[in-house]
Amino acid sequence: MRAAVLTGPGALSVVSVPEPACGPGEVLVRMRGTGLCGSDLAVYAGRRPAPYLPWILGHEGTGRVEAVGAGVGGLRAGQDVVVEPDYCCLACADCLAGRTSACAGRAAVGLTVPGLLSEYVVAPAEFVWRVPAGLPPEDLVCVEPATVARAALRRSGISPGQSCLVTGAGSQGLLLCRALVEHGATVFVQEPNPARLDRARALGATPLPPDGNGVPYFFETSGAPGVAEQGLRRLARQGTAVLIGMNTAPLGVSPRDVVAGQLRIVGSMIYDHPGDFAGTIAALGSGTRPRLGAVVSDRYPLDDVRAAFEAAAGAPGKVWIDLS
Ligand SMILES: [Zn+2]
Ligand SMILES: [Zn+2]
Incomplete structure (x- = not known):
């Protein structure tokens, strides 16, 4: 599969990497789109360090379930989903009190664990949200922000x-x-x-x-x-x-x-699992106007990912990468 890989500040290229497989409790997602935001740009430009290089950026992603691992209920192949890209531990005192944004063991996709600018990704099932079928990717890449x-x-x-x-x-x-x-x-x-x-x-x-x-x-x-x-x-x-x-x-x-x-x-640090994401997802199906995608200004194919990062800082709205 193809993924956008950062090899140094401002050095981003599309390369072939092994396709991941989902283990128990995990979901394999065929990505359709990934949005770019300020934290991605900070890592791209070297203002914020990547954990290691080469590194896969991106945390605002939507796709379709390709396969589910053992023990995953409620999700099946073909469903449209959005990834909640902050995997809190769900076991510490903060998580148990509903303050998952304060979880010291939280993994941040694209920042502390590899990101979503990739044709396939694996995510824990608790953090893969089913969304109503047929919504445009422009709306779905905006669910996380x-x-x-x-x-x-x-x-x-x-x-x-x-x-x-x-x-x-x-x-x-x-x-x-x-x-x-x-x-x-x-x-x-x-x-x-x-x-x-x-x-x-x-x-x-x-x-x-x-x-x-x-x-x-x-x-x-x-x-x-x-x-x-x-x-x-x-x-x-x-x-x-x-x-x-x-x-x-x-x-x-x-x-x-x-x-x-x-x-x-x-x-205000990100959001708390699961209530905030659940609220955004519930509103998606309500026909509310304007749609989330109203804040999107530019779509780039994966091959032009570097141009997308260069343009994003001055773009009039959200820039996203089409991975379909
Ligand atoms: Zn973001
Ligand atoms: Zn925790």
């Missing part, structure tokens, strides 16, 4: 009718805008790229006015240094900031500002 957005919204505690600021309208920010609008929130967005801002507008978000009242909720998705501080300054007293985007610059806000503003700052 949409679940990141869903978890951030859930952890914020925002109610319908309340207003919020979303900074960054890359694919993660767009999916969050979509989720918040669907939730009934008033969404202001801040994004320097005009094409991305247009997409956020089309999803029901409004550009942030340069001044005006503070907002009770703020979601940071860009990961760009300094943006979290800008958003914190726009928070109303007793406001909640939810940080999703990452960088390593110290957060330039004083304890005095946090205390006097009575601010709540929440770091």
Whole structure:
């Protein structure tokens, strides 16, 4: 089978690798598509180390069940599926308490275990979700990042009718805008790229006015240094900031500002198994508009995977690789 293999920073090529086989409790998936996101780009560019080289990237994947291992119930060959690409241990205190995103033994597909930019992958059955048949791959490659957005919204505690600021309208920010609008929130967005801002507008978000009242909720998705501080300054007293985007610059806000503003700052790491993924999957079949695929801008064949990685950082929406 063919897979996209990283051999060094910016060095990505399509090579032939052995096809995996599924053992007990595992599922062999023939991949149809894999989306690219910021963490993939960070490993590609060498800003985040791969565990070893050559390395297979990718964690936002959909495909069709090819075979199931012994003891796997509820899934069979031919079903459309999405992989939940964070294999928590399901046995530690955090997992047992439902906080699987905090699991110290969690394997992150494409980051700590080999990824999904491959024609076939094997995944534990607990983390392979059946999806309604006939949905376009553009929707399905967005299930994982949409679940990141869903978890951030859930952890914020925002109610319908309340207003919020979303900074960054890359694919993660767009999916969050979509989720918040669907939730009934008033969404202001801040994004320097005009094409991305247009997409956020089309999803029901409004550009942030340069001044005006503070907002009770703020979601940071860009990961760009300094943006979290800008958003914190726009928070109303007793406001909640939810940080999703990452960088390593110290957060330039004083304890005095946090205390006097009575601010709540929440770091939102991925999602918790199984509730957040289950919620995204359940909404897929509901005919909700706009579809998740509304945030997709570009499709590349596997042979052009390097061009896709080069284009993704500036693309107006989600870039995905067609593996079919
Ligand atoms: Zn992602
Ligand atoms: Zn655990």
